[in-house]
Amino acid sequence: MDVQELSEVLELESPRPRKRKRRPRTSTPEGGYVCHSCGEEIIVPIDLSQGSEQEYVEDCPVCCSPNVITVEIEPDGQFRVDARPE
Numbered sequence: 001m002d003v004q005e006l007s008e009v010l011e012l013e014s015p016r017p018r019k020r021k022r023r024p025r026t027s028t029p030e031g032g033y034v035c036h037s038c039g040e041e042i043i044v045p046i047d048l049s050q051g052s053e054q055e056y057v058e059d060c061p062v063c064c065s066p067n068v069i070t071v072e073i074e075p076d077g078q079f080r081v082d083a084r085p086e
């Protein structure tokens with residue numbers, strides 16, 4: 001075994017540096033609600049992992065009024081977003 005062969009063997013046996021996989025561009029589902037205060041449609045990302053019924057308060061990015069956002073996720077992945085005044 002000459003030096004070159006040896007180095008090839010070593011290279012094969014050494015753990016390969018892991019290439020960082022690019023994060024696959026999974027499109028985040030987005031829902032929209034209409035702010036009860038200013039009437040603007042606000043687009044929000046939907047976190048499907050948070051359960052099929054979600055409720056949270058979000059301040060409208062336009063007028064800063066708090067909206068209570070309810071998200072309902074159907075078993076088939078469809079979702080509905082509603083907003084009401086806090």
Ligand SMILES: [Zn+2]
Binds near residue numbers: 035036039040
């Ligand atoms: Zn608003």
